[in-house]
Amino acid sequence: MDIVLDGLDRRILNALQTDASQTNQELAAHVHASAPTCLRRVKRLTDLGVIVRQVAIVAPEKVGAGLTALVEVTLDHQGDEHQLAFEALVAKVASVLQCYRVSPGPDFVLVVQVADMSAYHALAHQLFAAQKNVRNVKAYFSILRSKFETCIAV
Structure with missing residues (x-):
């Protein structure tokens, strides 16, 4: 529509x-x-669904979530049921702020916000190491956020 x-x-x-x-x-x-x-x-x-919700934007470093990771995830099996299962898994994890199915390249890109590297390690074990269908994970850790916007030009 x-x-x-x-x-x-x-x-x-x-x-x-x-x-x-x-x-x-x-x-x-x-x-x-x-x-x-x-x-x-x-x-x-x-x-109409144009406005989805209204939220407060929180400064991660002020609430103990100072480590941002961008994570590429490739699954062993890419069938729709496998992708939906992975999406359902990450949907339950609060520190995964965003999850995108992408192409080409990895199957997913995640935006993760955690306290520190120990918290990321625990998350990585839960989401990646403990999952049989996760083949490859590549993480990038932010050292500086030079731009962050939520506005869409309309």
């Missing part, structure tokens, strides 16, 4: 992606619309 977004929808989305904590009245003033119109538009965008 194609969703048609007009200029006001786009202004609302951009404003909410920058600061979703603003009140409806603040949002309305920011996008130059009435508060009731803004409320209806946000509800419509949410009902």
